[in-house]
Amino acid sequence: MSRWEPGSRARLQAAALDLFLAQGYAATTTAAIAERAGVTDRTFYRHFKDKSEVLFGDEGRLEQVLVEAVTATTGSTTDALRAALSALARDFQPRRADLVRRARVVESVPDLAERELWKLRTWSRALMRVLLERDGDKLATHAQVEVALALFRTAFQSWTRDDDPPALDDLIQQAYAAAGLSPGMDTRSHLTP
Known part of the structure; x- marks a missing residue:
């Protein structure tokens, strides 16, 4: 060897x-x-x-993909988060077969499933740090980050569980639409009574 x-x-x-x-x-x-x-x-x-x-060895690299996409986007917080999810989808798409297998393993072991949730929490903190530099509204930014990651997770689960799913980015778009949101929409308007 x-x-x-x-x-x-x-x-x-x-x-x-x-x-x-x-x-x-x-x-x-x-x-x-x-x-x-x-x-x-x-x-x-x-x-x-x-x-x-x-x-989980790619966590740091994937976090960087998200942060770089947010940093490169000059639009609203919602636009920046959508750009980040699109960048992640582009990274994931060619690796779908391996990610499907990985998802099966992670979902079958409670400690790994818990670590997967922790990974999302780490992504949330990284996105919060960079987004708060552009919009100081902590509550609204935190809510938007959490909504975006929940929509990503929903799309990702469908993408890894379905036999012949659309592209991950298309599923993310469908998740936004199903939640009554669309790219460019300021989700803060949904957060206030």
Whole structure:
């Protein structure tokens, strides 16, 4: 086994998903993942601190995708959040097969499902930080961020559970419409009596 063979991280992620789905998350060891990927245990730990990181190791990069999209958008908070979700959808779309498998594993293990919710909370805090710099209304901004992430989560669940879904970005658009919202609409008007 070559220590420096390119593509080790991706092979480890694919091997882990294969094993998690075949024998269960709890029964899968990091050694088995490394062996299946054709790398050493040491290579596994060079990429991931533990087996859960195989599923959550992209958190920081995805958070950055969201923040950069918000920062690049000069429109309203709603426009910025919609741009962030579109950027995330573009990142996810070509990886749908792996994300469907990942979702099956995460949903089947309560600790992983809880960590998935924590990931969304982390995204919420990151978006709040950047959005409060442009609009100081903390309550309205927080509500808009939480609504956007709830709509994303709804669309993502449909995208990973349905056999032949539309593109994730289209499902996000449908979720907005189902909630009575549309891009460009100032959701703050829905927050006040």
